[in-house]
Amino acid sequence: MPIRMDNVAIAVRDLDAAIAFFTDLGLTVLGRDEVSGEWTDTAVGLDGNHAKIAMLQTPGGQARLELFEYLHPEANEVPPAQANDIGMHRVAFEVDDIDEALAVAARHGCFPLRGVATYEDIYKLTYLRGPSGILLMLAQSLTKP
Numbered sequence: 001m002p003i004r005m006d007n008v009a010i011a012v013r014d015l016d017a018a019i020a021f022f023t024d025l026g027l028t029v030l031g032r033d034e035v036s037g038e039w040t041d042t043a044v045g046l047d048g049n050h051a052k053i054a055m056l057q058t059p060g061g062q063a064r065l066e067l068f069e070y071l072h073p074e075a076n077e078v079p080p081a082q083a084n085d086i087g088m089h090r091v092a093f094e095v096d097d098i099d100e101a102l103a104v105a106a107r108h109g110c111f112p113l114r115g116v117a118t119y120e121d122i123y124k125l126t127y128l129r130g131p132s133g134i135l136l137m138l139a140q141s142l143t144k145p
Contacts, residue, residue, distance in 0.1 A: 007064035015052050015069035018131040021108045027056040048072050080133030090135040098140035
Protein backbone atom coordinates (compact mmCIF):
# COMPACT_ATOMS: atom_id res chain seq x y z
CA MET A 1 0.00 0.00 0.00
CA PRO A 2 1.59 3.32 -1.04
CA ILE A 3 1.61 6.05 1.59
CA ARG A 4 2.90 9.60 1.68
CA MET A 5 3.11 12.29 4.31
CA ASP A 6 0.55 15.01 3.59
CA ASN A 7 1.00 17.59 6.36
CA VAL A 8 1.65 18.28 10.00
CA ALA A 9 -1.21 20.00 11.83
CA ILE A 10 -0.76 22.23 14.85
CA ALA A 11 -3.40 23.89 17.03
CA VAL A 12 -2.58 27.52 17.83
CA ARG A 13 -4.06 30.22 20.07
CA ASP A 14 -4.02 32.92 17.38
CA LEU A 15 -4.19 31.81 13.76
CA ASP A 16 -3.29 35.19 12.30
CA ALA A 17 -0.19 35.53 14.51
CA ALA A 18 0.94 32.00 13.62
CA ILE A 19 0.43 32.65 9.90
CA ALA A 20 2.45 35.88 10.17
CA PHE A 21 5.30 34.01 11.88
CA PHE A 22 5.47 31.16 9.38
CA THR A 23 5.04 33.34 6.28
CA ASP A 24 7.82 35.62 7.53
CA LEU A 25 10.01 32.50 7.70
CA GLY A 26 9.18 31.82 4.04
CA LEU A 27 6.12 29.56 3.96
CA THR A 28 3.22 30.42 1.64
CA VAL A 29 -0.46 30.29 2.54
CA LEU A 30 -2.23 27.86 0.21
CA GLY A 31 -5.66 28.57 1.66
CA ARG A 32 -7.76 29.46 4.67
CA ASP A 33 -11.18 28.27 5.76
CA GLU A 34 -13.53 27.96 8.69
CA VAL A 35 -14.83 24.44 9.21
CA SER A 36 -17.68 22.99 11.26
CA GLY A 37 -20.51 20.54 10.95
CA GLU A 38 -21.15 16.84 11.19
CA TRP A 39 -18.27 15.91 8.89
CA THR A 40 -15.73 17.70 11.14
CA ASP A 41 -17.27 16.19 14.27
CA THR A 42 -16.84 12.74 12.71
CA ALA A 43 -13.35 13.30 11.30
CA VAL A 44 -11.88 14.92 14.42
CA GLY A 45 -13.92 13.11 17.06
CA LEU A 46 -15.20 16.25 18.82
CA ASP A 47 -18.87 17.23 19.06
CA GLY A 48 -19.52 20.77 17.86
CA ASN A 49 -16.08 21.00 16.24
CA HIS A 50 -15.59 24.50 14.80
CA ALA A 51 -12.18 25.86 13.79
CA LYS A 52 -10.43 28.40 11.62
CA ILE A 53 -7.75 26.66 9.55
CA ALA A 54 -4.93 27.56 7.19
CA MET A 55 -2.70 25.39 5.02
CA LEU A 56 0.85 26.61 4.44
CA GLN A 57 3.57 25.25 2.21
CA THR A 58 7.35 25.45 2.18
CA PRO A 59 9.10 26.88 -0.88
CA GLY A 60 9.17 24.20 -3.56
CA GLY A 61 6.10 22.52 -2.11
CA GLN A 62 7.88 19.59 -0.45
CA ALA A 63 6.14 20.06 2.94
CA ARG A 64 2.85 21.47 4.24
CA LEU A 65 1.81 22.75 7.64
CA GLU A 66 -1.84 22.99 8.70
CA LEU A 67 -2.60 25.47 11.44
CA PHE A 68 -5.92 25.56 13.23
CA GLU A 69 -7.50 27.74 15.90
CA TYR A 70 -10.39 26.13 17.76
CA LEU A 71 -13.52 28.22 18.20
CA HIS A 72 -15.47 25.30 19.71
CA PRO A 73 -14.89 23.36 21.80
CA GLU A 74 -12.55 25.74 23.57
CA ALA A 75 -8.91 24.83 23.07
CA ASN A 76 -7.16 23.03 25.94
CA GLU A 77 -4.05 24.79 27.18
CA VAL A 78 -1.29 22.33 27.94
CA PRO A 79 2.31 22.95 28.94
CA PRO A 80 4.54 23.30 25.87
CA ALA A 81 6.24 20.04 24.86
CA GLN A 82 9.78 19.49 26.03
CA ALA A 83 12.35 17.84 23.78
CA ASN A 84 12.16 14.59 25.76
CA ASP A 85 8.34 14.33 25.98
CA ILE A 86 6.64 11.33 24.39
CA GLY A 87 4.38 12.30 21.51
CA MET A 88 4.58 15.13 19.01
CA HIS A 89 8.07 16.52 19.39
CA ARG A 90 8.86 19.43 17.11
CA VAL A 91 8.65 20.75 13.58
CA ALA A 92 12.00 21.21 11.83
CA PHE A 93 12.85 23.58 9.02
CA GLU A 94 16.06 23.78 7.03
CA VAL A 95 16.94 27.40 6.30
CA ASP A 96 19.60 28.95 4.07
CA ASP A 97 20.72 31.43 6.75
CA ILE A 98 20.02 30.60 10.39
CA ASP A 99 20.97 34.09 11.58
CA GLU A 100 18.43 35.64 9.21
CA ALA A 101 15.76 33.12 10.26
CA LEU A 102 16.44 33.87 13.93
CA ALA A 103 16.13 37.60 13.25
CA VAL A 104 12.70 36.94 11.71
CA ALA A 105 11.71 34.79 14.71
CA ALA A 106 12.91 37.49 17.13
CA ARG A 107 10.58 40.02 15.51
CA HIS A 108 7.77 37.68 16.65
CA GLY A 109 9.19 37.38 20.17
CA CYS A 110 10.63 33.90 19.53
CA PHE A 111 14.20 33.13 20.60
CA PRO A 112 16.47 30.05 20.84
CA LEU A 113 15.95 27.99 23.98
CA ARG A 114 19.67 28.07 24.71
CA GLY A 115 21.67 29.12 21.64
CA VAL A 116 22.86 27.93 18.26
CA ALA A 117 24.90 24.72 18.14
CA THR A 118 27.06 23.19 15.43
CA TYR A 119 26.68 19.47 14.73
CA GLU A 120 29.90 17.93 13.34
CA ASP A 121 30.47 20.78 10.85
CA ILE A 122 27.32 19.56 9.06
CA TYR A 123 24.58 21.78 10.55
CA LYS A 124 24.14 24.87 12.65
CA LEU A 125 20.90 24.32 14.54
CA THR A 126 18.74 25.51 17.36
CA TYR A 127 15.41 24.84 19.05
CA LEU A 128 13.04 27.71 19.75
CA ARG A 129 9.46 28.30 20.83
CA GLY A 130 7.25 29.59 18.05
CA PRO A 131 3.68 30.86 18.28
CA SER A 132 1.56 29.18 20.97
CA GLY A 133 4.72 27.58 22.40
CA ILE A 134 5.29 25.32 19.36
CA LEU A 135 8.71 23.68 19.58
CA LEU A 136 10.61 24.32 16.34
CA MET A 137 14.05 23.41 15.09
CA LEU A 138 15.86 25.60 12.60
CA ALA A 139 18.88 24.10 10.86
CA GLN A 140 21.35 25.49 8.33
CA SER A 141 23.41 23.05 6.29
CA LEU A 142 27.11 23.81 6.39
CA THR A 143 27.90 21.37 3.58
CA LYS A 144 25.83 22.81 0.72
CA PRO A 145 27.86 24.50 -2.03
